[in-house]
Amino acid sequence: MKIEAITLRELEMPLAHFFETSFGRTYTRRILLLTLHGEGLEGWGECVAGENPFYSEEYVDGAWDVITRYLAPMLLGKIVERGTEVPGLLARVREHPMAKAALENAVWDAEAQARDIPLWKLLGGTRREIASGVSIGIQDSHEQLLEKIETELAAGYQRIKVKVKPGWDVDVLEKIRARWPAIVLSCDANSAYTFADTGHLRTFDRFNLLMIEQPLWSDDFYFHARLQKQLQTALCLDEAIRTARDAEAAIELGACRILNIKVGRVGGFSEARAVHDVAQRASIPVWCGGMLESGIGRSHNVALSTLPNFTLPGDVSASKRYWKEDIIEPEVEVSPQGTIAVGDRPGRGYELRPELIHKLTVRQQTLKCS
Numbered sequence: 001m002k003i004e005a006i007t008l009r010e011l012e013m014p015l016a017h018f019f020e021t022s023f024g025r026t027y028t029r030r031i032l033l034l035t036l037h038g039e040g041l042e043g044w045g046e047c048v049a050g051e052n053p054f055y056s057e058e059y060v061d062g063a064w065d066v067i068t069r070y071l072a073p074m075l076l077g078k079i080v081e082r083g084t085e086v087p088g089l090l091a092r093v094r095e096h097p098m099a100k101a102a103l104e105n106a107v108w109d110a111e112a113q114a115r116d117i118p119l120w121k122l123l124g125g126t127r128r129e130i131a132s133g134v135s136i137g138i139q140d141s142h143e144q145l146l147e148k149i150e151t152e153l154a155a156g157y158q159r160i161k162v163k164v165k166p167g168w169d170v171d172v173l174e175k176i177r178a179r180w181p182a183i184v185l186s187c188d189a190n191s192a193y194t195f196a197d198t199g200h201l202r203t204f205d206r207f208n209l210l211m212i213e214q215p216l217w218s219d220d221f222y223f224h225a226r227l228q229k230q231l232q233t234a235l236c237l238d239e240a241i242r243t244a245r246d247a248e249a250a251i252e253l254g255a256c257r258i259l260n261i262k263v264g265r266v267g268g269f270s271e272a273r274a275v276h277d278v279a280q281r282a283s284i285p286v287w288c289g290g291m292l293e294s295g296i297g298r299s300h301n302v303a304l305s306t307l308p309n310f311t312l313p314g315d316v317s318a319s320k321r322y323w324k325e326d327i328i329e330p331e332v333e334v335s336p337q338g339t340i341a342v343g344d345r346p347g348r349g350y351e352l353r354p355e356l357i358h359k360l361t362v363r364q365q366t367l368k369c370s
């Protein structure tokens with residue numbers, strides 16, 4: 001399609017419950033949505049950058065700036081038929097993967113509609129239902145965390161992941177294991193430790209965790225590889241993996257035994273598929289991470305998770321865990337068995353709620369071909 005216009009919207013969406021990681025607490029998400037318009041089609045993408053540059057260097061205002069100033073003009077007026085063409089068109093801009101992913105994924109979203117096939121099939125998905133887990137943030141008290149875990153287990157989720165940081169780790173894991181000795185449990189440190197904490201991290205081995213996610217620096221493979229050698233528990237990289245090359249290097253070094261794929265972090269569906277393929281060839285299982293997405297990003301995560309090597313439960317969970325009302329219809333729902341089903345509807349498989357999107361929008365800008 002010829003890309004005639006691109007609309008950016010910022011939505012203010014309060015979370016049903018605050019979300020806290022080792023780098024901070026979020027009460028309200030600033031959701032950045034992008035719409036491509038062309039030849040009567042609309043493709044939607046979500047830029048998953050945080051409110052602040054704490055998970056990675058990207059943040060909402062920075063992404064808005066680089067999209068409006070550089071990235072959108074690289075696509076406006078062009079004829080783009082496939083999502084796979086987009087990385088090449090945006091390659092002159094270094095980094096900014098989440099900003100690029102919003103554009104690329106919107107092209108995939110439109111392409112699936114144009115071809116009248118489900119997005120998950122277009123991406124190469126092979127499974128009709130995906131396994132769902134939850135990521136539970138740091139709470140005000142241990143009791144509050146245990147209550148949350150109880151609720152999510154009762155809802156059927158297949159894996160519990162808790163956020164950890166120095167001072168909120170072994171005591172917490174101890175209490176969880178005392179109550180639920182056999183659940184599938186993992187933890188995510190979002191880079192809160194250093195290599196000097198190796199001795200401390202080794203004590204996590206007694207909790208029989210499925211994995212420890214990104215314990216060390218956000219850009220590191222080398223020390224993760226050294227740490228992995230000293231642990232029984234599998235390491236999983238999140239922040240450090242931004243490209244398929246990163247995945248190859250990390251796997252070859254032995255820096256992890258599992259990979260988390262976030263489509264925004266790696267710059268779009270093309271690179272996400274490439275990371276998936278690298279991991280698959282090396283027999284490294286992957287799962288789909290989340291960034292507290294609205295329904296657009298969430299529906300895209302569901303589609304990506306249908307690829308064959310997404311064999312572990314991901315962080316893609318029900319809309320209602322995050323939002324009083326999501327901007328899609330139906331919302332993303334999870335079965336009592338902890339699965340999310342995909343259907344045969346063309347495109348992303350979830351309709352938009354334009355009035356709700358309008359109501360939540362606090363900033364909007366449309367760019368057109370000059």
Ligand code: OSB
Nearest residue numbers: 055135190289290291292293315
């Ligand atoms: O590290 O996976 C992470 C949320 C924001 C930033 C980083 C992370 C997360 C999550 C939440 O763990 C996943 C979700 O429920 O969307």
Ligand code: MG
Nearest residue numbers: 188213214238
């Ligand atoms: Mg993580």
